[in-house]
Amino acid sequence: MPNGPLMIIGGAEDKVRKPTILKHFVALSGGRDARIAVIPTASSLGREVVDVYDALFTKFGAASVEAVRPETRDQAHDPALVKALDEATGIFMTGGNQLKLSSIVCGTPVGDAILRAHERGAVVAGTSAGASIQSSHMVAFGVGGATPKQRMTQVAGGLGLMDGAVIDQHFDQRNRYGRLLMIVAQSPQLLGIGVDEDTCGLVEDVAGDAVMRVIGKGAVTVLDGARMVSNAHEAKRSAPLLASGVVFHVLPEGSVFNLSTRTLVPQEPGVDLEDAHELAEASRDLRQLVRDIAAADATPAAIRRRLKLRRTPSPPADPTRDQSPTQPQGDIS
Template structure:
């Protein structure tokens, strides 16, 4: 479950990004995130743990500084012991926004899971601090995190690999680089396990700005694909053998471009 909010406060935005967001010419997504976090008064903490490139944190630090934030920190967390560092926790606690980079989401979950850094991220978001994550940083937002699976359109019994995520949102399961990497089949496989989950597929350079009221607006150059299985009439998942294609009847699918909205609680889509 997401961390409980404190009486009188609103949870911060949760902003999963599909990866490869524009960073230089028109950084629309990152600029909107900065604006939410306070604009020129924003203090952004970057967590580059998912990436194995040494310059990922400093690169995003420079990007945010060029956008015009008050301060951007990058926490060099590459091992679990780093995520226990009290000084890093103190830096994180001064943030108005938290940004988690792309890379390998299993690096994120295995290094951060259960540590003071992960607990602080959850607590701060519950207290109103905004969270944005791109690619792997988006995947880990959900309670059930997609870590791999099949490409294509047709879902299969073994078409997706799941692991525990951070659980900032517990009613959706996210996939990223969605159309660019042909990932519809694994998102359909994920929601076929339990119709409680809403599948959200994020194209590159596209984000879902999820408000404290559980409604998101699409921002960016691509689209967000929403798979709503709540009224599904039949799924063959329970009877399927390994590798079998699945039968799924009465799925609802929305394709939402920039400006369109989706209410997660009511499961309703709206035009821009």
């Protein structure tokens, strides 16, 4: 059975006005049958955070919402917590401090239960810190800035729901190009994934490939350093890094990106409503023209009169205005 969907949310997802992402999570988790486990361990306000998500997920129709809240590695061995995760159809990890979350759950029965849930097809979602922890390599902490500089961020181990990647969040809002790029410069085998606030990368298993669809207000930025040239091994202190030949992809809502092949999946281009309307009208005109010709009623004057009637239903047709520039002119044959 394929791995379950991952929802990588960049933090500050809308909870009130347009809670698209959170609704999507409940729907994917089974809607009325969704059994949701909320892990608020990253947060210093775990209890209050659970209350918020409990209210929301219940409002969006989930069958049950349970808190799984280890606060120590010891508690992350609690069989009751493991059982709650094993029975969940959707797991939601909240924001906060990802290093707190990862250092409490990674390599414990609770951590293993999250991986197991993913493997059996359950949805695993996380926002902010809960997004960071999903990749094999995790941004532990660091500073903002557009230019990558040596030592501007620290990498720790993540849960590894997504291998060969490093996820960053609040990407646009906290200006994290630099730190994600520093990590990719030091580890070009890792795909850098930066997720904006109120934005979600929904990753699903499609014939063995990890395919991401973007939902929400911002964009997901993917940094691919496969062919990059860098001086990361010799840059001193906090020097800016050489990072030449990085390929990047800024992906707004509706974009689909194959993370396994590192390529954009082309989508049907959108159709402009005005274009469509004009085209439909032209089609009708042409069909009428064909009928007119068939009926041998195809003198230019007759056609002009007919077009005029169709396009300007009022005021009634006025033969003296036939030559106005808004009317079709000359022979139509």
